[in-house]
Amino acid sequence: MTEMEVTEHFAGIALPGHLHTQESLHAAAAFQFRAGDVVVATYPKSGTTWMQEILTLMYSKGDGQLAKTVPNWARAPWLEHIYFKDMMQAGREPRIITTHLPCHVLAPALKKAKAKVIYVARNPKDIVVSFYHFHKMAKFLPEPSSFEDFLMQFLNGTGGLRLHWPLV
Structure with a gap:
């Protein structure tokens, strides 16, 4: 690995x-x-x-x-x-x-x-879209299967996508 x-x-x-x-x-x-x-x-x-x-x-x-x-x-x-x-x-x-x-x-x-x-x-909607495309491009991040799955992981705080700073 x-x-x-x-x-x-x-x-x-x-x-x-x-x-x-x-x-x-x-x-x-x-x-x-x-x-x-x-x-x-x-x-x-x-x-x-x-x-x-x-x-x-x-x-x-x-x-x-x-x-x-x-x-x-x-x-x-x-x-x-x-x-x-x-x-x-x-x-x-x-x-x-x-x-x-x-x-x-x-x-x-x-x-x-x-x-x-x-x-x-930043607006969380903008973050998740940008983060999804960044995951698709960056070879050091897990490849997302679909935007829907990625969004659910983002919203649920799973898959390493935990919202760890308060989003104002």
């Missing part, structure tokens, strides 16, 4: 094994945030990349050079991914950190710090 076929389960959600390990997920849950950190917290397919781009432009005073030359996963690394420690560049402030981890996992660590949290919400 390859890493692409592995699924890691953590805090009631399923995550792709090629990007997550139990070690990286536990490290994320215990991460020590700083007062200057900016955390982008989203449910998948809710506008994460847009927010990463907006913050990059804000903190570079509108200069698009950083956004054009450095991938978004390096500018705003994913807290729960296996490469997170390597992506956190020393000296870069504020640290922009991205996550799909559920709020009950991050709340204890965030309460200890004064990090800013930006929660991006």
